[in-house]
Amino acid sequence: MSVQAKQVAVLIPYFQREPGILRNTLGSVLAQQGFDDYQIIVVDDGSPAPAREELEALGAEQERIILVEQPNAGPGAARNTALATLPADTPYVAFLDSDDALHPSYLADAVHALDQGYDLFFGNSQRADIEDTRFEWRSGPGATLETASHTVIDPDRNLYAFQGDFFDFIVYRSNIIGPSTMMYRQAIAPDIRYNEQVYNGQDRIFKLMLCQQVGPVAFSTRCYAQEGKGINIFDSAxxxxxxxxxxxxxxxxxxxxxxxxxxxxxxxxxxxxxxxxxxxxxxxxxxxxxxxxxxxxxxxxxxxxxxxxxxxxxxxxxxxxxxxxxxxxxx
Missing domain, CATH: 1.10.287 (Helix Hairpins)
Incomplete structure (x- = not known):
């Protein structure tokens, strides 16, 4: 498959039983404001509600979306397929769960940060039925993200440069980065992949491997994603x-x-x-x-x-x- 690179690729592993969930998620990407140099790669991992049917309702907007279909192999395998489909010269990579919805400013703000030389950007998010945002979740000593300890980059975007050892911070607080509010520079870790043998917790392994490679990190306290409850491993367990x-x-x-x-x-x-x-x-x-x-x-x-x-x-x-x-x- 020949795919022309855009500045950002948004990778979506997809497996849902209820129609309409993916369409809502894609709609939140297509509604982004202030930035349009992106493409979406959806990997249908043998979903009972086929992605192809979801995409048909989007009309001409389908042109932004690359659909890959495969037999069910799990979310890690689906993300790895998306990474393999990704053009090697794509500057920035983002993931999005298929039942999450992005704030309209997410892509513009994340790209603004990475364009200033940061390797990784992450923002705040909120899970369904949980009042506190991820940044507000209870954490142990030294694992709280206090904005006063970091350098303001852009006050209008609530954007900060992380100060300190980011890998060490993530060892203790990997859950501060939601599955849909992280964007990174592909060149820093082009070969990094998800562990397909670990079904739950593979996100944490990926984040740790990635954060070993990153240099400067930027973050925003803005809540950029509402995390849904389509098929959610954590919520069902x-x-x-x-x-x-x-x-x-x-x-x-x-x-x-x-x-x-x-x-x-x-x-x-x-x-x-x-x-x-x-x-x-x-x-x-x-x-x-x-x-x-x-x-x-x-x-x-x-x-x-x-x-x-x-x-x-x-x-x-x-x-x-x-x-x-x-x-x-x-x-």
């Missing part, structure tokens, strides 16, 4: 749900990938190890909860986790004891 086991199992795998594949200093490794230990505890607690409630247990996820992660197996009985002790203390 709440505590006690049938998917919570597979969700925590995948996060165990994610932590191990970070520890094994991403260079970290001693303090950063300790933080990720603590996250891994807590996730193993959560896995055990979720398993006990579902067994007690007699809900459907994903035994395949249980077997895979115990087989591939000795730490979960070794810590199983100690974690059971901790859970029972906490329950007795709260009774």
């Amino acid at each position: 709440g505590w006690g749900s049938e998917r919570s086991l597979s969700f925590t199992a995948s996060y165990i795998e994610m932590c191990k990938v970070v520890l094994n594949q991403i260079p970290l200093n001693e303090r950063q490794r300790a933080h990720v190890k603590a996250h891994l230990a807590q996730t193993r505890y959560n896995f055990t607690a979720s398993l006990l909860h579902q067994a007690r409630q007699r809900t459907g247990i994903d035994w395949k996820a249980v077997a895979k986790t115990l087989r591939h992660d000795p730490g979960t197996w070794i810590g199983f009985l100690p974690n059971v004891a901790r859970i029972l002790l906490r329950k007795a203390q709260s009774a």
